[in-house]
Amino acid sequence: MTGPRVRFAPSPTGFFHVGSARTSLFNWLFARQSGGTFILRVEDTDAERNREEWHEGILTAMAWLGLDFDEGPFLQSDLLADHAAAAAALLANGYLYACDCTREQIDERIKGNAKPGYDGHCRDRHVARTDRTALRFRVPDVGVTVVPDMVRGDVAFPHDSYEDFIVVKSNGAVLYPLANLVDDRSMRVTHVIRGEDLLPTTPKQVMMWEALNHCVGVDPVAHPFYAHLPMLVNEQRKKLSKRKDPVAIESYRDQGYLASALVNYLALLGWSPHGDEEIVPLTTLVAQFRLEDVSHSPAFFDVKKLTHINGEYIRQLSAADFIAASAPWVAPWLGDWHPTDRDVPWTREQFSDSLYERVAPLVQERVTTLGEIPAMVRFFFVDDVAIDDAAFDKAIGGDPVGQALLADAVAAFETIEWSAATLHDTTTALGEARGLVLRKSQAPIRCAVTGTLVGPPLFESLELLGRDVTLARLRAALDRARS
RNA sequence: GGUCCCAUCGUCUAGUGGCCUAGGACAUCACCCUCUCAAGGUGGAGGCACGGGUUCGAAUCCCGUUGGGACUGCCA
Missing domain, CATH: 1.10.10.350 (Arc Repressor Mutant, subunit A)
Known part of the structure; x- marks a missing residue:
């Protein structure tokens, strides 16, 4: 396998949301159109915020969307030894130094400083490494680090805008920027495709990647290309929030959105197929997708348009496929999955397969989500029609x-x-x-x-x-x- | 505050110096079709943030302004 290697590296800190789905999809599209390898790595090192159900949510959501991976799922928590080894190498080669400053001490010292952030107090104090010292990266005082980005081009970050950031916590835990990069190195990732919110931390990773390449006893690895995808935003133009915005993939599935429709819509956020047609088969998405064509500006997640596209997909279904697809909403007892928190207005005894088969074509062209079906066909199955x-x-x-x-x-x-x-x-x-x-x-x-x-x-x-x-x-x- | 990113109809986008009188899609409005509601059909309204350059020619290149966003944690 000589093609590109990409990874999707979500942290299980909440339900799987549309932003993650879009990032995952773009990684997947890139891998599939280039004959590359798509890796799933779950970054579960923040034990405080991780939960088993979130981890499962990632897997089921990706399976539902049809985003199959070639390697993994790897658990970052299984790779802790690699992170520690990398940190040790960095320390031994002088790229890291111990710091015993507390947050309070730092805040007190830098109050009124022109340059914000840590002041490098411990840089040359040769503090001993203990369980009360964190390890910081020695950021060069001058110069810039350039991030090669396939969607934005080269982006230069001046070193003097970065403080000596913490790489290893005092309790020994290796923080995200290093852990993430060490895994990318060991998995031979060639293209890092992720959200734009990670762009400002990328120079830290580029610096550490380069430092690692110069450590004795560490095999050099070629830097990856980066591709930072524009944010998905809400109506206020703010980055989508898990708390405030309706972004759970699972809830869209519950409402009766088709995975194919969601994938098609997600692909349209920050990218578009050639020509005037927006509703295109997955094969077209795969064939035409190019990271270089990804838009630079944030995109609003517009449920109205998603809903329209979903309606189109529903109407494209054959009669038999429509009946099968709607089963979880009209006869939830039939399959192994059904939407949560949705009551069917009739009992299993009242419902009739053969009647529904004849009713279905009447509603197929009238619904935009499968969840609308029960209310529309209720009167066929219940005795009490409850006249409005x-x-x-x-x-x-x-x-x-x-x-x-x-x-x-x-x-x-x-x-x-x-x-x-x-x-x-x-x-x-x-x-x-x-x-x-x-x-x-x-x-x-x-x-x-x-x-x-x-x-x-x-x-x-x-x-x-x-x-x-x-x-x-x-x-x-x-x-x-x-x- | 600092660093970085971004800027075409309300929204998602096409556009990579002349094909632009700026194209498509969603939403919206009108009409047609019609047993209701949808769907479908036809048509309309609606945009290059602003100001300077460069050029014979700029939505497209450069600079500035303004506006928006991300990041700025011993989270990821």
């Missing part, structure tokens, strides 16, 4: 003509041939006899049978529902109107 009060008043209760038409329908529907076409023609005739166009005459019937004024095509629905149920509901509505 406002709808009832409008079409039946407060409309004498509507009421009369309902009575006409009860009489006529008892004997006519039970087909959508006949129901349609009969209702049209009934309405015309009372001076109503079909859009008016269908309303009371729709209301009585489905409970609302909006829904799937009425006459097809009645045909599927059957004569007995239809008549019972029409009579019930009449009774309610007369009481």
